[in-house]
Amino acid sequence: MIKYRAELKCYLCGRTAGELETIVGDSPSAPRFQPMPGMESLIGQSMREARCPLCGGTLFIEDVERVYFLSEQRFAPEKRGRKPRPRPDSVAS
Numbered sequence: 001m002i003k004y005r006a007e008l009k010c011y012l013c014g015r016t017a018g019e020l021e022t023i024v025g026d027s028p029s030a031p032r033f034q035p036m037p038g039m040e041s042l043i044g045q046s047m048r049e050a051r052c053p054l055c056g057g058t059l060f061i062e063d064v065e066r067v068y069f070l071s072e073q074r075f076a077p078e079k080r081g082r083k084p085r086p087r088p089d090s091v092a093s
């Protein structure tokens with residue numbers, strides 16, 4: 001499973017309007033938009049017509065980031081230190 005995460009930014013004022021997330025893979029989903037505080041009015045707008053709520057500038061997508069999921073399970077915390085080795089003398093006794 002691969003997830004793409006991108007920032008939606010205003011071309012004029014440079015503010016980050018929100019984050020877009022899309023999952024690509026076995027169960028693809030529609031892009032999910034997570035607005036920044038004060039940018040909630042962008043929810044429900046189409047991407048092409050959406051404008052910056054503060055200055056009316058055009059929005060563009062920046063910092064597309066690919067996130068890989070190897071599995072849904074969490075990794076067990078890595079144990080620090082070396083594995084205890086059986087001592088030869090303790091085995092003999």
Ligand SMILES: [Zn+2]
Pocket residue numbers: 010011012013014015052053054055056057
């Ligand atoms: Zn703006």
